[in-house]
Every structure is written in structure tokens, then in C-alpha cells.
Amino acid sequence: xxxxxxIVVGAGVSGLACAHALAAAREVRVLEAAPQAGGLVRTxxxxxxxxxxxxxALPPNxxxxxxxxxxxxxxxxxxxxxxxxxxxxxxxxxLEVPASPPALLASPLFSPLGKLRLLxxxxxxxxxxxxxxxxxxxxxxxxxxxxxRLVDPLVGGIHAGRPEELSLRACFPEAVExxxxxxxxxxxxxxxxxxxAPGAPRPTLWKPAGGMQALPRALAAALGARLELANPxxxxxxxxxxxxxxxxxxxxxxxxxxxLATAAAPARALLAPLAPEAxxxxxxxxxxxxxxxxxxxxxxxxxxxxxxxxxxxxxxxxSPVLGTLFSSTLWPGAAPxxxxxxxxxxxxxxxxxxxxxxxxxxxxxxxEEARARLGLRGEPLLVRVARxxxxxxxxxxxxxxxxxxxQRELTPGVHLLGNYTRGIGLACLVREARLLAARLVAPA
Numbered sequence: 277x278x279x280x281x282x283i284v285v286g287a288g289v290s291g292l293a294c295a296h297a298l299a300a301a302r303e304v305r306v307l308e309a310a311p312q313a314g315g316l317v318r319t320x321x322x323x324x325x326x327x328x329x330x331x332x333a334l335p336p337n338x339x340x341x342x343x344x345x346x347x348x349x350x351x352x353x354x355x356x357x358x359x360x361x362x363x364x365x366x367x368x369x370x371l372e373v374p375a376s377p378p379a380l381l382a383s384p385l386f387s388p389l390g391k392l393r394l395l396x397x398x399x400x401x402x403x404x405x406x407x408x409x410x411x412x413x414x415x416x417x418x419x420x421x422x423x424x425r426l427v428d429p430l431v432g433g434i435h436a437g438r439p440e441e442l443s444l445r446a447c448f449p450e451a452v453e454x455x456x457x458x459x460x461x462x463x464x465x466x467x468x469x470x471x472x473a474p475g476a477p478r479p480t481l482w483k484p485a486g487g488m489q490a491l492p493r494a495l496a497a498a499l500g501a502r503l504e505l506a507n508p509x510x511x512x513x514x515x516x517x518x519x520x521x522x523x524x525x526x527x528x529x530x531x532x533x534x535x536l537a538t539a540a541a542p543a544r545a546l547l548a549p550l551a552p553e554a555x556x557x558x559x560x561x562x563x564x565x566x567x568x569x570x571x572x573x574x575x576x577x578x579x580x581x582x583x584x585x586x587x588x589x590x591x592x593x594x595s596p597v598l599g600t601l602f603s604s605t606l607w608p609g610a611a612p613x614x615x616x617x618x619x620x621x622x623x624x625x626x627x628x629x630x631x632x633x634x635x636x637x638x639x640x641x642x643x644e645e646a647r648a649r650l651g652l653r654g655e656p657l658l659v660r661v662a663r664x665x666x667x668x669x670x671x672x673x674x675x676x677x678x679x680x681x682x683q684r685e686l687t688p689g690v691h692l693l694g695n696y697t698r699g700i701g702l703a704c705l706v707r708e709a710r711l712l713a714a715r716l717v718a719p720a
Contacts, residue, residue: 319487
């Protein structure tokens with residue numbers, strides 16, 4: 277007899293969300309190697325500042341996460357409308373990213389020639405450059421200037437990668453779908469604008485009211501004794517019709533179904549004896565490393581109004597900083613009264629070597645950036661560095677084939693969840709976790 281119907285290995289948001297959705301219908305247990313649940317989602321309070329070390333906020337369309345917050349009776353904070361403004365660095369200046377076609381035509385971010393090239397986008401061949409890199413797609417549809425000045429910093433901010441190396445279909449499948457359905461990006465945007473109700477407010481970013489970590493904390497509390505922390509899984513094996521799970525503390529457990537909700541590297545190691553071909557598909561998957569540096573300062577010591585989400589940096593500038601988030605604008609409770617909080621992200625594929633530097637060196641880079649770009653004066657009140665080695669999988673040109681191989685070669689009864697399977701955002705992780713749980717509880 278099995279110890280559980282389903283054993284979930286990993287208590288990041290994916291594993292927790294899947295287990296929560298399963299708990300009402302299946303006997304489920306969750307095993308986590310770390311002493312706390314939540315994985316990359318961390319909210320830290322210190323000296324009156326409340327900073328995120330992982331995801332900063334959720335997109336408007338994160339419907340699965342919003343539904344999950346509702347189930348957990350977890351209140352949410354809607355990000356102020358001022359945070360809708362985004363900036364990108366152009367030389368030494370921060371320029372606002374145009375949010376509408378008229379704003380684009382007036383923006384100094386693009387040259388007259390670049391704007392003309394962009395307006396010709398509906399005339400580009402419909403099916404071309406959909407199976408190559410993000411750079412191929414952007415060059416074909418939008419032009420070199422748009423790629424360099426906006427797409428490149430966007431890809432650095434989201435995927436910490438280079439657009440030449442990343443698969444369009446793997447990173448932005450919705451862009452492929454929009455072009456296939458509407459014929460062009462411009463036509464798709466027009467269709468989306470027509471579908472919006474007249475006068476309806478634009479959707480905004482949001483987050484759980486207590487910070488992003490409030491979500492995994494609530495999920496962990498709901499699971500209660502079904503969640504075991506600080507108990508790494510050492511090995512998996514087939515045992516007749518069941519799976520045997522060897523853990524560091526306590527006797528082995530058996531289950532009818534396994535869900536591996538870990539990062540790619542531990543998933544590969546655990547998969548090897550059960551599904552060697554699936555494990556092999558993960559062998560060459562590279563993941564980018566990041567450092568996050570949070571700076572707290574007096575409002576009077578920062579010249580920039582911080583009137584937006586933050587800014588991104590094109591790779592052509594050679595900066596170690598990928599972008600900076602205006603955390604206290606997104607979440608006014610993130611800083612004490614009269615103070616502000618910002619957070620810079622460094623490293624990624626552009627500057628992988630940075631993770632070898634000391635915390636002091638990384639902090640100095642972030643402070644230098646804040647002085648140059650945001651007009652920081654004096655010394656910050658708070659400087660904190662968080663490191664995330666191998667955190668964002670590189671969805672390279674081989675990734676669509678890798679995803680297909682994973683699905684094809686998995687042993688029946690074994691399922692994968694994580695930011696290397698479908699997408700890296702927390703919204704995507706929760707959506708996939710809940711979809712998997714629905715399939716596992718559906719009648720055979």
C-alpha cells in the first residue's frame with residue numbers, strides 16, 4: 277500500500293500550488309530540502325524596509341495566482357497607477373517607453389527612420405522568423421533599432437539573456453500566436469485595443485498584500501503536516517506499481533504518482549534512474565545567475581522622482597546592471613515614511629562573471645549606478661545583496677525540442693513542474709501547477 281497517492285518533491289511555488297490543488301481530492305505529501313518553503317520567493321523586513329529578493333510583483337493577467345489568493349483568503353495590493361510608467365536607458369538618460377502609438381511617434385527613444393521602419397511592420401512576411409531567435413523576429417518585424425533599444429533590454433530584464441540566443445517560441449509563445457492569428461504585431465495590438473471596453477481602466481500590476489512571500493507562507497500553512505521541510509530527497513526508484521522515494525530523514529516513502537517540482541539540475545539527477553532519456557534532455561540546459569542589490573535611502577537624497585516601475589539597460593552600453601526596480605513606488609509600504617527603496621539586478625548572460633565578485637563589490641556597482649542614473653546623494657541607509665546562482669533557465673534555440681523530449685520520454689506517473697518546463701514567471705508556474713493538479717484528479 278502506498279504512503280501517499282502523490283508525492284511532490286520541492287516546495288517552491290510550483291510544488292506548493294500543485295499540492296494545494298490536489299489536497300482536497302488526493303492524499304499528498306510534499307518534501308522540501310530547504311528549511312523554509314517558497315524557493316525563490318522571499319520578502320525580507322529590515323530597518324523599516326520591506327524588500328523582495330525574488331519576484332517583485334505579478335502581471336495583470338496572473339489569473340491563476342489571483343484565484344489562488346482568493347482560495348487562501350489572502351488580500352492583494354494593487355500597484356499604484358504611477359508604476360505603469362517604464363523607462364529604458366538611452367546613453368546617460370532614462371527615457372520613458374512609449375505606451376501608445378501616438379506616444380511612440382513622439383518619443384525620442386527612436387529615430388525618424390526607426391519609427392518609419394516600425395510603422396511598416398504589417399507589411400512584413402507573416403510566417404517568417406517565427407521559429408528562430410527573438411532577435412531574428414525583432415529584426416524582421418520591427419527593425420534593428422527597435423531590437424537594440426527596446427527588445428534587447430526587455431529580454432535582459434525578463435530572461436537575463438541575449439535575444440540572439442533565445443528561442444522566440446520558448447520565451448514568448450504568445451507573440452508567435454498573435455502574428456499567426458492577426459498577421460502582424462500592429463494588427464494584434466489594434467485587435468486587443470478594440471476588445472477593451474470603452475473607458476475601462478488599464479489593468480495594473482499587483483501582489484499579495486504582505487509581500488510576495490505571503491503566498492508560499494499561506495500555501496505552506498494550508499498544507500500543514502503534509503509538508504516536510506529540511507528533508508532532501510536522495511533517490512527515486514520504481515517499486516512494482518509504485519515509486520519509492522528515499523529521503524535523508526526517515527524511512528523511504530512510496531507513492532502512485534510523483535511530481536518533481538525542483539530546479540532543473542536536481543530534477544535531472546532524480547530522473548536519471550527512472551527516465552534516463554528525459555534526464556538526458558536536461559543535460560545541456562544552461563541557467564543564468566543573478567545578483568539583486570537593494571538600496572534604501574532618504575527620499576530627499578534621490579533626485580529622480582521614481583515615477584514608474586523602473587528602467588532597463590540595453591546590452592550595447594556594457595553596464596553590469598540589467599535594470600533597476602523602483603520598489604517603493606510599486607509597494608508604498610516597502611520603505612519607511614520619507615524614504616525610498618530601489619533594487620538593481622546584475623549579471624545574467626551578459627556578465628556571468630559578476631557572481632564571482634564579493635558582496636561589497638556588487639553593492640558598490642549598484643550604488644554607483646544609483647548615483648549616476650537616479651541622482652543618489654550621500655550614503656544609502658540600507659544596502660543588501662542577494663545571490664541567485666543558476667536561477668533562470670536559458671530557453672535557447674534547442675529548447676522547444678528539449679521540451680518535446682521531456683514530455684515524450686517521461687515515465688508514466690512522473691510529472692515535471694518548474695521554470696524550465698513552460699515559462700519562468702510566477703504566474704506561469706502557478707497556472708501550470710494547477711493545470712497538472714486538475715489532470716491528476718480527473719477521472720481516468
